[in-house]
Amino acid sequence: MTVSVALFDLDGTLVDSVPDIHAALDRLMARLGRPGFARAEVTAMIGDGVRVLVERALAARGLAFDQAALEGFSADYTARAAEETALFPGIAEVLAGLEAAGWRMAICTNKPARATAALLGALGIGGRFAAVGGGDSFPVRKPDPGHLLATLRAAGGEVSRAVMIGDHRNDVLAARGAEVPCLFAGWGYGTPEMAEGAAAVIGRPEALLPALLGHGRG
Template sequence: MRTVIFDLDGTLADTSGDLLEAANHCFRHMGHGDVLVHGQDAGIALRGGRMMLSHGLNRVGEYDEQTVLSYYPMLLEAYSKAIDTHTQFYPGALQAVEYLKTSGYGVGICTNKPEALADQLLSQMGVRDQFASLVGADTLPVRKPDPEPLREAARRAGGHPDLCVLIGDSDTDRNTARAAGVPSVLVTFGPSGDDMAALEPEALLHHFDDLPDLVADLIGAAA
């Protein structure tokens, strides 16, 4: 089976609002108030919890690696308690997923979000069953851009790892697909969309309505 594997944060859904709120919870605990700004810092949020903490501490002139490490568990706990307050799927994302499935493709997720949190988010938003596989940052001993999580996501979705395409929003996704020897499609509607063309993916995605045709062109029609 041919498979379409999606990144989650910044690709399928805009999770930045809830991530930023979790980081600001930590900064308030440190006595800094809300350091990160909704909207403005969305791109930072989608790079992960440690990046948010590092960036915020640099902003207030108090960066320290140990502080980042010590507050990261607090961030994860705060995020898990309010994981879907602001999160929204991008227009057409779920419809594209359903269309790909009915067309015969296996569909899965490969994310650098911890697996339990990714599973929680998808479950609370009522869409976990739409994805045949879910490989997170801690599912395997390695994470993206190592190619093995992508390959495993394809296998768990019922496909061959050489017959997949990765839909993502970052250099991490581009490098993961390149290392796996498969095509990547990078979305242009996320916070870093203007930077995606410079990464030279096999295709750019401007709206999910265009995804089925791109997938067919890149890996062929499903059996």
């Protein structure tokens, strides 16, 4: 029997990670002698992977991309990724409910695999996921559907019984390319425009479990 698989984005979907990303970017800027950022600036930079995040941060302060800055940020953030980051309220119940219903769960995120593993481990939820596809786990990453499909294969699932949940246009585009429905996480960091093409917009985590179980019955 084929099991249903829920593929989750991480930042802005399962966890509110902006506080730690913001702090790490501000520490990077301090090392480079530049001012830090407002929270809204950091939120808008998230979603396309760590290299693009650092590129955007450096450009916002008039600096060219620098590999040493990327490596320094990555090491610093990975070591301190869970100081303030937490699951969004209601997400723990979603994960428990899916597990009780016999679903398999996976992570499909553009965050690097090492930082993802560190964060999941610190939050004590790493063992819930059948597969974790980080931004550097495969040759491609979201919005390329190959990232979603490779994560789904690693989780032992099939397209016909899979649902993607994410808060960014990259999640919607990857899901559409893979012919998997996407539920847009309206509580996350994405703008309403990013939800275009999603199967549905879910306004709060409490509404996610019944929406997923409804897809599973389909």
